[in-house]
Amino acid sequence: MVWTTVYQSPIGGLTLAGDGEHLTGLWVEGQKYFMAGLTEPAARKDDSPVFEQARQWLDRYFAGERPVPEELPLLNRVKSLQDAVNLILSSFVNGMQEDPRNTILVLVNYDGQNLGEFRRNLAAYGAVKVRS
Numbered sequence: 001m002v003w004t005t006v007y008q009s010p011i012g013g014l015t016l017a018g019d020g021e022h023l024t025g026l027w028v029e030g031q032k033y034f035m036a037g038l039t040e041p042a043a044r045k046d047d048s049p050v051f052e053q054a055r056q057w058l059d060r061y062f063a064g065e066r067p068v069p070e071e072l073p074l075l076n077r078v079k080s081l082q083d084a085v086n087l088i089l090s091s092f093v094n095g096m097q098e099d100p101r102n103t104i105l106v107l108v109n110y111d112g113q114n115l116g117e118f119r120r121n122l123a124a125y126g127a128v129k130v131r132s
Contacts, residue, residue: 002038007055010062012123017042018050022073064124072085 002024007014009064017038022099035042045051051071060067 002040002042002053003048004042005044005046005048005051007058009058014058016051016054018048020048021050023050069122076104 002017002019004015004017006029007016011028013029014022015025015027015035017027017035025035025037027036028112053071057067057072
């Protein structure tokens with residue numbers, strides 16, 4: 001059985017999936033491939049110890065800390081190509097957090113906060129909320 005819960009983050013709702021012992025997925029609500037990759041039906045269960053551990057990890061991450069991914073009980077169902085892509089993206093995001101001026105950002109149809117607030121959120125969270 002696959003269990004899910006929702007974590008409210010600064011970038012919006014994050015849906016977490018797990019098998020009771022491991023995290024098996026995480027999606028941003030409304031993303032194109034929301035809940036993609038699930039191989040069986042999912043049911044809501046907010047009180048799983050795995051989800052509590054993930055919530056604490058995400059709280060620390062969004063507070064600006066750099067928690068280690070190995071702290072989470074992840075179930076590795078990903079192909080090596082996806083792992084390589086994630087490593088590249090992670091390095092890119094970490095580099096932006098260290099000095100966001102090293103990256104040129106092009107915003108299309110962005111109608112959010114002012115530029116200063118945008119850069120602070122980008123540096124703090126590595127992401128900003130955008131309306132579609």
